Amino acid sequence: MVPMPSKHHAVANAVNEFTVLPLALPPTSSFPKKATHYLYLRPNAPKLPTADTPREVFLVNVPVDSTETHIRALFAGQLGGSRIDRVDFEGARAGKGITAPVTSVKKGRKRKRTDAEGNVSTAEEVGKLPETWDRELHRSGGTAIVTFVDKASSDLAMKEARKAAKAGQEIQWSLVIEAQAKLLGSARYTAHHSLAYPDSAVLQQSVDDFMTAFSAQESARSRALTKQRSVPDSDGFVTVTRGGRAGPAREEEAREKGEELKKREKQxxxxxxxxxxxxxxxxxxxxxxxxxxxxxxxxxxxxxxxxxxxxxx
The missing domain is CATH 1.10.287 (Helix Hairpins)
Structure with a gap:
């Protein structure tokens, strides 16, 4: 957050490949003056592009208190009405759960996964610990990747951003969205203190879900290794895996090995x-x-x- 530049100092509307978009921040109780925050954006161009890269926009210097709702309102209300699929902020909390098959009941974000036999099933992260913050804050100068529903929406958003920057249009950081978001200041830390001590039943359920999913994954992995030991590949070779054989032959070998060790000990x-x-x-x-x-x-x-x-x- 920086003060508004004077009229005598013109601000560039582009820096290298980035479009400079000025955001007008409303006065707050902690800083009762109008200020301007500069947001830099360009089409995403990673070193290793993916299928979603053509419909992504890379943001730099996002406001520290911005949320996905803020970004959606910015593009939908003032930059051409482009529709957003998702927003990924830098340093967002990584999933600490484990992927496991789920039922048809909808809870949380799900994705498809393929098991050892090649069957596709729906999966989600389970066993995640409860959140201790009701609203995430970002570091100064942080980044984000906005993924639009299609490439046309991404191109429209960049076109409108360039037009607004070139015309010197004042983009408002919405007060309505801020009023709907979780509170900051002392109220945020009060909520954090309450969330830091979740109910024991919630924690126990999280642990139980994690261990159930972990046991299911271990069983699937064991079955896959057993299949590899018994089924030769296209060249006729059997994959050597950890665990060895099981059954009477293994018990007999163990008995012989024990007698050999006893004899060696006597010698x-x-x-x-x-x-x-x-x-x-x-x-x-x-x-x-x-x-x-x-x-x-x-x-x-x-x-x-x-x-x-x-x-x-």
């Missing part, structure tokens, strides 16, 4: 666990070899002596 911790035991065992084996050698030599000497005393018949 590791035995009579030759310590170094001195290994030396004594090696010495004992050497003594047994020497003793066996001496015994064999004595037996051989006896055989030679007996052979000399034997007389042929």
């Amino acid at each position: 590791r911790v035995g009579e030759d666990f310590y170094r001195f035991q290994t030396r004594e065992k090696r010495k004992a084996e050497q003594m047994d070899l020497v003793k066996g050698f001496e015994e064999d030599r004595r037996r051989l000497e006896e055989m030679r002596k007996r052979r000399g005393k034997v007389r042929p018949e």
Whole structure:
């Protein structure tokens, strides 16, 4: 929010690719003077365009207290009556819920999703925690993307904005919309204090919905992995996934592995666990070899002596 420029200083109606649209802000109790806020807008041109890009308008320096209702009223009432599909403000609260299939009962924004089998079902975010602010504020110089119903509405909005900026038309920031919006100032913080302590039943329902949806997703993922393990692909290969096989074969392998570990443990911790035991065992084996050698030599000497005393018949 900046003061109105004097008549001696002309304000450019375009900066680079942006159209400069002056918004007349009404006096308030905190600032009882008329002021002008400059809004910059141009057709959206992201680096990675989407299917909605042709019908989007990029706004810069949106008023800090603006809402979607304000933006809709601005374009519908004073910029050609263009119809808006949605408004996405910078830094808006990202969804903290989880996507899950829902019934035909309408609650919240839904979207289509495709499961592991390729079936399309309706889904929405569930398990979101309650809001603690009844109205979001934006940072100074914040941005927003306005998505119109079609490209014609987007082009009309830009055409009317350029015409108003070139003619120096004064665009009013509606007082009627502000009166309908949630209150600011101390009333906003009073509402925040009340919303910061939601009912325990509401919190419990949010947690239950989240865990139910999470369990459903885990079950669907497990079924998809099981199908990948059992169905070969087009080349005849079976996808290797985590989890391994299940059933009697796996139990038998586990039993064999346990016996092998027990046998290995016995071999590791035995009579030759310590170094001195290994030396004594090696010495004992050497003594047994020497003793066996001496015994064999004595037996051989006896055989030679007996052979000399034997007389042929």
